[in-house]
Amino acid sequence: MRAVQRFRVLAPFVAEETAEPITDVLPMGALQNVFRAQLVDDRSRVLGLHSVGDSYCHTNPLFAWGLCLGIDYGFELGRIVDEYPSDPEAQLLAFARLTAVEAEQCYRAVADEDRDRSLCWRGEQSEGAWLGRTFADFVRQCALPTVSLDREVAREVIRRANLLDLPDSLSHNRKIVGRITSLQAEVSPAAPGSVPSRDELLQLLGPRA
Numbered sequence: 001m002r003a004v005q006r007f008r009v010l011a012p013f014v015a016e017e018t019a020e021p022i023t024d025v026l027p028m029g030a031l032q033n034v035f036r037a038q039l040v041d042d043r044s045r046v047l048g049l050h051s052v053g054d055s056y057c058h059t060n061p062l063f064a065w066g067l068c069l070g071i072d073y074g075f076e077l078g079r080i081v082d083e084y085p086s087d088p089e090a091q092l093l094a095f096a097r098l099t100a101v102e103a104e105q106c107y108r109a110v111a112d113e114d115r116d117r118s119l120c121w122r123g124e125q126s127e128g129a130w131l132g133r134t135f136a137d138f139v140r141q142c143a144l145p146t147v148s149l150d151r152e153v154a155r156e157v158i159r160r161a162n163l164l165d166l167p168d169s170l171s172h173n174r175k176i177v178g179r180i181t182s183l184q185a186e187v188s189p190a191a192p193g194s195v196p197s198r199d200e201l202l203q204l205l206g207p208r209a
Contacts, residue, residue: 003204008194034058035107038096048088057103059110068163109167112136146183
């Protein structure tokens with residue numbers, strides 16, 4: 001809470017008059033981005049076994065995509081099982097056709113962003129065709145800061161963030177990508193003091209004196 005309160009944008013969300021913690025801080029260790037394809041060489045791994053939620057596609061909880069996919073795919077799988085009650089192979093093929101593209105795109109988008117964020121923490125720069133960045137870095141460092149500047153950009157970026165569109169859809173939207181690129185000159189740098197320094201953040205996260 002002390003660390004979050006030092007971010008000027010986040011502080012109002014955790015102010016005492018706004019929010020109250022319902023638990024102590026809970027650790028989440030050794031998390032990994034994992035995608036387990038439903039089919040291998042167009043065949044099931046185990047006939048009759050259907051993976052849903054984190055057992056299918058596990059991504060960084062920061063994005064909150066796991067719950068969306070878990071609930072959505074759970075309902076879809078139930079509908080498919082009702083449609084093919086005695087044919088587990090048909091169930092699997094229908095489920096894979098419906099979910100595989102989205103699940104793999106979610107995995108790749110989050111894994112790429114986590115990789116690029118790690119590079120940033122080490123003082124390194126990702127490289128790609130998107131203003132010299134990978135697309136994941138372009139979204140984080142270029143698209144997100146322009147959301148407050150352009151309604152069309154905001155709509156498309158927020159739709160992606162909330163999985164209303166496939167994660168890759170934004171990269172194919174040349175109009176919006178061009179708009180994001182043209183808006184870079186209007187993006188204001190973070191106000192001094194609005195974000196804690198690395199040393200200050202580590203001190204805030206450390207044990208109390």
